[in-house]
Amino acid sequence: DARVTQTPRHKVTEMGQEVTMRCQPILGHNTVFWYRQTMMQGLELLAYFRNRAPLDDSGMPKDRFSAEMPDATLATLKIQPSEPRDSAVYFCASGLVLAGVGTGELFFGEGSRLTVL
Amino acid sequence: AQKVTQAQTEISVVEKEDVTLDCVYETRDTTYYLFWYKQPPSGELVFLIRRNSFDEQNEISGRYSWNFQKSTSSFNFTITASQVVDSAVYFCALSEVSNDYKLSFGAGTTVTVRA
Numbered sequence: 001d002a003r004v005t006q007t008p009r010h011k012v013t014e015m016g017q018e019v020t021m022r023c024q025p026i027l028g029h030n031t032v033f034w035y036r037q038t039m040m041q042g043l044e045l046l047a048y049f050r051n052r053a054p055l056d057d058s059g060m061p062k063d064r065f066s067a068e069m070p071d072a073t074l075a076t077l078k079i080q081p082s083e084p085r086d087s088a089v090y091f092c093a094s095g096l097v098l099a100g101v102g103t104g105e106l107f108f109g110e111g112s113r114l115t116v117l
Numbered sequence: 118a119q120k121v122t123q124a125q126t127e128i129s130v131v132e133k134e135d136v137t138l139d140c141v142y143e144t145r146d147t148t149y150y151l152f153w154y155k156q157p158p159s160g161e162l163v164f165l166i167r168r169n170s171f172d173e174q175n176e177i178s179g180r181y182s183w184n185f186q187k188s189t190s191s192f193n194f195t196i197t198a199s200q201v202v203d204s205a206v207y208f209c210a211l212s213e214v215s216n217d218y219k220l221s222f223g224a225g226t227t228v229t230v231r232a
Contacts, residue, residue, distance in 0.1 A: 031218070033219070033220070035220075042222060042224050042225065043208065043222040045219055045220070048219060055217065056217070056219070089160065091162060093162075093220075097218045102148065102150060102169060102212075102214070102218070103150045103167070103212045103218045104167075105164055105167055106152065106164065106167075106212075106220060107164055108154070108161065108162035108163075108164070109161075110160065110161045111160055111161065111162075113160070
């Protein structure tokens with residue numbers, strides 16, 4: 001079964017530390033999304049890529065968050081420095097989106113649960 | 118403005134009862150996609166269904182069925198003969214061409230099925 005793989009599954013860190021979350025999208029998918037889930041805000045889009053190009057990262061705090069896709073098999077989300085309010089579950093999703101055809105099935109990874117103390 | 122509204126925050130039923138989850142969406146696009154996802158207590162988001170705006174046929178998959186009505190901008194989800202394993206949070210989501218196919222999620226409905 002093809003699946004989106006995220007690491008780490010759980011991360012506990014102290015305020016001020018750098019956190020890097022990784023995502024391996026499903027082979028052949030051209031679009032990768034990063035979502036954050038909190039009780040207060042629900043599922044929020046942080047950033048997304050198509051064909052590895054960043055298209056929109058307006059959902060991210062620019063001063064501390066960065067998202068990259070160094071190759072087709074890896075997307076990263078980095079927080080530096082981390083703060084307690086960053087505590088959340090971070091989901092990566094991938095799918096095949098084609099102009100004129102539309103959105104295929106979008107699959108989510110199991111999420112990375114981040115706790116910043 | 119909220120693009121996807123799931124008015125029911127929580128629903129509690131006894132096993133074998135049917136449960137219907139409401140989803141109302143808002144879009145000006147003529148081409149769009151609607152999704153349902155399930156998030157069990159373990160936390161992962163499980164894809165259930167995708168529907169495009171040109172296909173209003175209702176769909177049934179086992180005990181799950183979906184009713185898409187463009188006239189009321191609704192995409193409701195029914196679980197027939199619910200089971201304890203159906204206990205989860207269910208999210209409805211919208212993907213629009215004008216929004217570059219990004220998913221906009223509703224707030225989710227928590228379904229609790231009691232034995």
